[in-house]
Amino acid sequence: MKVFKCLTIIGILLASFACNSRNNVLTKIWVKDVKTPVVSLNGTWQFSMDEKNWSDVQVPGELQMQGFAIKHDKTYTYKTTFTVPSDYSGKQIGINFYGVYSYARCWVNGTYVRDHSGGFTKWTCDITELVRPGEEVELKVEVCDKTNDISYASGYAKHQIGGILRDVELTALPKQNFKLLYFETELDKSYQNADLKVFYELKQDSPSKIKIDLFSKDGKLVKSLEQETSSKSGQFQIQVENPEKWDAEHPNLYTLVTILFDGKEEILKKSEDIGFREVKIDGNKLLVNGKPVKLRGACRHDVHPTLGRMSTPEYDLQDVLLAKEANINFIRTSHYPPSEKFLEYCDRYGLYVEDESAVCFVATNRSGEYNSIDATRSDPEWTQYLSQCEEMVQNHRNHACIIIWSIGNENRFGDNFQKSYNWVKKNDKTRPVIFSYPQYVPDGAQAFDIFSSHYPDWRGTNARYKEVTIKGFEYPGMPAIFDEWAHVACYNKFELREDPNVRSFWAHTLDSMWTNIFEVEGGLGGAIWCFLDETFMLPKETVGYGEWGIVDTWRRRKPEFWATKKSYSPTKIYTKVVQDFLPNDKLIIPVHNRFDHTNFSELKIVWKYGEQTGELEQVNLEPHKKGQLVFPPAHWNFDEKLNIKFYSNDTILVDEYNLQLGEKKVELPVCSKGKLNVNETDSVVFIAGERFKLKLNKNTGLIEDLKVNNELLLKSGPYINLKFPGEKNQGTNFRIDDYAKNWKQSSFKFEVNDGIATLHTTGTYDKISAGFTVQIDENGLLDIRYKISDAPTDIYIQEVGIKFYTGESFNKMDWDRNAYFTVYPENDLGAAKGEVLLSEKTKMNYREKPEHNWAFDPTSFYYFGQEEKPSYTNIVRSLKENIYSWSLSVSNSTVKVFSDGSQACRFDKIDGINTIIINDLWDYNSLLWNNYQKRIKLKGTPEGRIILLCD
Structure with a gap:
């Protein structure tokens, strides 16, 4: 437990240090004449089930997890009061909601503002004309947990998750500001130099000037460019010579500061971390910066142990650090987009992300009262398919960590999915798109760039759905990803109650699958189901699908966690017993570099044998290659084991082995003659x-x-x-x-x-x-x-x-x-x-x-x-x-x-x-x-x- 606490504290300190070192130019957003342009409205609000009796409630957080027995398709009310800072005068004042499940309507000082469908994407209320700076404001939000919500999020949580699940904040911006601001990085053919493209759309048509400053991670100015805006929208392009590239093993980030002028005055500054990286599909391979990648993944839900289907920056950070510790390099955000903070940490520490739109089980695996929406997949009136997809992409597209967009989980295909795919491909040409049930896509339709299949056999010999043939983890003509695989045991209560070792035994599956798929060119990788336990400790009973995580809801490591770290090891020694050795001679151990972008020369490799210790210097083994570790002469014998440790950044343990020299000799006792x-x-x-x-x-x-x-x-x-x-x-x-x-x-x-x-x-x-x-x-x-x-x-x-x-x-x-x-x-x-x-x-x-x-x-x-x-x-x-x-x-x-x-x-x-x-x-x-x-x-x-x- 002390180790875990230490890791968490160190992680928070590292995050704070990294943030400060990159953003020492300014904070995330600066507005002229405004001291605090973003104010959190999180905290204790009032909640009522009938608008007569009011109780305290925590925002963000589920309602049922706080003791409020809400029901489907009924409206309940939140309210709070706050004071608008006096220096917000003359500014555009807004309220950002980052996730309200599943349908919401908003009032400010008794005036209706707007509604929103979808529980996991950011939306904004413009309240400029409804409030006065320096005065108190009443904010009222109605929520309704709908059974026909296309996310099915309450269905697979086994209870109504309705409520304000993510942050709420008050903002002040200049009247002229950015409606859209996003960035793309394009590397040259040698993957050395880069073009940084900045796309913008302004709120107003009035003339403005925009300045772009690019800073390195140590705060030094790398490039700067100013440009007058001749239209409401446009783009910049900056050539950057040999930037440090971003990948999951080298998460090099720069800070891009975008400054908006009114005349000669700076009125707005926005700061974002960016990574220079390029994602491409080449035949049946996925390339990051020109190198084929293998995705050692896990699926992740938002789970807070006492507040339910939500998270906090602290838990977001813990999850990223735990994933890195477990040798995971890929997170699928099942089955909805994650929080902004989670993606920031993935950028900072290096995790690839499949960002998934909140559409789940439409016309497939729904049950009971949730089964009434099959026709919506092709109904033009159901615009939230596309609106949720757009909100996901536009809010998250600046994150280097996101390498795949998903337009939904395990749905039957329909026109609304085609619209979502078409929109993404038109608006973001830098990332591939997947649809997790491609067998339902009609012949001739193009709706995915990576073939997605769930739950292949551990040998890769078959998929769960037989309409599509999968052989050896490959699909003809494009990369194949198994973004649900190696399901952690959770459903069989009888066996799990009787013998917890089923969790350790699960290691056979993941270790075999990852070893098998690594040898297959077109097998991109997979994502364990699941990263976190899916259990919700309601005030009176625990519900959910079960303990299907490699960590529990408190983020304690379970037996599956170590199995994941070992199975996904990028420094893989396949043998447990060294048969071929001679005392006082060199010892040679075969090893496989299963990194994508890291040469073994970047690692620290230390060994111990009895009282002898040493470090292997400059082991030159390129990514995806097999080679040898050569140990200097020692008194090798059957009595000692050889301990080998691999470290990245000199301190982070990647993997460790204790190798037996020669077969263990076992002599069993036998009954002996004597007296009884x-x-x-x-x-x-x-x-x-x-x-x-x-x-x-x-x-x-x-x-x-x-x-x-x-x-x-x-x-x-x-x-x-x-x-x-x-x-x-x-x-x-x-x-x-x-x-x-x-x-x-x-x-x-x-x-x-x-x-x-x-x-x-x-x-x-x-x-x-x-x-x-x-x-x-x-x-x-x-x-x-x-x-x-x-x-x-x-x-x-x-x-x-x-x-x-x-x-x-x-x-x-x-x-x-x-x-x-x-x-x-x-x-x-x-x-x-x-x-x-x-x-x-x-x-x-x-x-x-x-x-x-x-x-x-x-x-x-x-x-x-x-x-x-x-x-x-x-x-x-x-x-x-x-x-x-x-x-x-x-x-x-x-x-x-x-x-x-x-x-x-x-x-x-x-x-x-x-x-x-x-x-x-x-x-x-x-x-x-x-x-x-x-x-x-x-x-x-x-x-x-x-x-x-x-x-």
């Missing part, structure tokens, strides 16, 4: 060794009450653990069926030879038959072999193994395993080695920020509600895959499982009983959406061997 004390009655066999004692129940064939030092370790077992996916509910949510219930013994045999006890027992469960052979030696070693009969073979498995019911006093768990990645953060669910206290008790209060790592959450309010709480934290309950050893301890007593790296263990209180589960086979069937699954079907009579020590 054995006593027998008609119903029980009593066995005692050096430190343990147990009972064999002749009627059940089970081990019971195994104790060490009088501590109860194993209460009873072994039992078969056999689970399959059960009946599906809502498509991707299905039960997990237990096939091993209600054990009944059929036969029992017991013998002792050379001090080793052997138990043979067979029996039946409700759906299967099984048999066990258990050997026990004086040291407390249990060698357990099991065989399952009559098991189904035509369905995919969930778990196959055995389980024991245990005592209640364990206080520690530890493990050593062959993890999927060679490095994990401390206390990550997927860590190769770990130790955790079972007694760890962390606090989670509803709607309050947890002050601990996500792994130590004792519950999920979405999956367990506010009352039910599991007995153990996420890290305790999660399956530890591919173990070499796994143990539970209390005082000086331990239950320890040994394996060769092929088995998995988990521990939980199940149906009120502490239970150890040891699996030979396991899978996660909730990872649908074409994610990686093992897809195992049983063959013959499944059997296995478990080695367990009670000491």
Whole structure:
């Protein structure tokens, strides 16, 4: 947690420093004779559901998240008062709304001003004639959350999100000002020099003069140009020699200051950050500054943990910094345009952005009351399709980070989408456009420049919609982007409640997909669904689609976060084990540069082996190329691992590896000859060794009450653990069926030879038959072999193994395993080695920020509600895959499982009983959406061997 706080503080300081260093010439906007031309109206407003009873409400923020039970298609009212600064006299006075969902009407001092449709774009009210500077003003805003809104934003938030969701501000401008002001940068054929184009449209036709000043990031004047305006609109063009280029790995920004004159007097200055970059499509490649790019992406919603579908500058900054930390270079702003601040941070820190218009699921995936708008996609009366698209483009087009426009998400095509595409292509020729369901675009129509498909198979062999054939992540003739892929598990509540490790297992999907697509020329990349959890903690209950993010709503890193960082690594070492090495000779490791614009020579590469450390100097490996890392001679052997770290800017960790030299040698313990004390009655066999004692129940064939030092370790077992996916509910949510219930013994045999006890027992469960052979030696070693009969073979498995019911006093768990990645953060669910206290008790209060790592959450309010709480934290309950050893301890007593790296263990209180589960086979069937699954079907009579020590 301290690391996260530090990162956030550093990020804010960096942002402030960067802003000040570039904009030391002036603030964002300056108006002659006005001290503060932009005044925030955010804060506490009054709200009423009937215009009789008024309550305080936070603006911006959702209404339902603040306890107001609004309904669809009903009008509710906000109001506030403010004083117009006296120096606004003689100016054009306006109110900017950056997002009011979904339909709004505005009054000032009782006079109606205007209305607006669409909840995520900026719109302005001119109130110059309705107010007097120096006097108080009453502002009233009516909002209505419409079921037929084309964004469907309340539909997929699972509640009415209506309200003022983004900033509100009061502005003063000269009467003559800019109606439009936008910039384009065009690089020459060698991508060295640039033409900076400045386009403007003035409010009035009166003569003016415009001056353009271009400043470098250190505040030095680079270019300056003045021009008299002969018409209401026009353009400037400035040639700039060899500017520093902007890309996501080198976010070099300049400051462009545009000054408007009235005669000889400066009346208005506007300052904007710009990046010199050029986006082009070349066949099936997308080029940024002439270089092909691969988009390591995630989809992002606006989510505030207590205020809902909105964000703040602080959360916007955190999201950008977290994305950069996770090796993400691309954000899809699903399913609406983002805030201005978010885009500013993407410009500053370097993230590519697909900016998406707020049109979603028209005639496709809507449900219930939202289903009535299919015809609007071709209805000329529904002008908000085009108006929202225009507002998005005109408000955001100056951001270097935006490289793709999207005209909507998963809609059936219609005339209004064609109008949107045509308008964008006419007004912005610098960026490509996508339409996310191209299979619905009629033959002969041109409505997208990049082929978009959602949820390809992790191998790239098929898309979710079969009308369009996708092979190997490529589409003929143009780049293919999968701007929804690698869906994080969220729908299957049964599996997510039972085993949090499904989140770590998801790494198989993303790692495989990114590795596969990187080798394909026409595969542009993809965007994980999703960056943030989609959960809304309403005052009384939590709603939403579920915890589908790589971070939660509080911005805590989840297991999927590290999986993303490792899978998207641009410094990729594919091997985990180095087989070919000689002591005291150079060590050579193959490596892949998966950056787009960064040579390895720009990185700091440090290594550690035992007590030896070093830095690899000037590793010259170009982007998208494979090469080698050469390490100087050292005493290489099997006992140590080689640690390698890659840093950008000398301090930012890109990736880290711990490489095993030679295969790990595993020797499993076996039962040894010795002495056992054995006593027998008609119903029980009593066995005692050096430190343990147990009972064999002749009627059940089970081990019971195994104790060490009088501590109860194993209460009873072994039992078969056999689970399959059960009946599906809502498509991707299905039960997990237990096939091993209600054990009944059929036969029992017991013998002792050379001090080793052997138990043979067979029996039946409700759906299967099984048999066990258990050997026990004086040291407390249990060698357990099991065989399952009559098991189904035509369905995919969930778990196959055995389980024991245990005592209640364990206080520690530890493990050593062959993890999927060679490095994990401390206390990550997927860590190769770990130790955790079972007694760890962390606090989670509803709607309050947890002050601990996500792994130590004792519950999920979405999956367990506010009352039910599991007995153990996420890290305790999660399956530890591919173990070499796994143990539970209390005082000086331990239950320890040994394996060769092929088995998995988990521990939980199940149906009120502490239970150890040891699996030979396991899978996660909730990872649908074409994610990686093992897809195992049983063959013959499944059997296995478990080695367990009670000491």
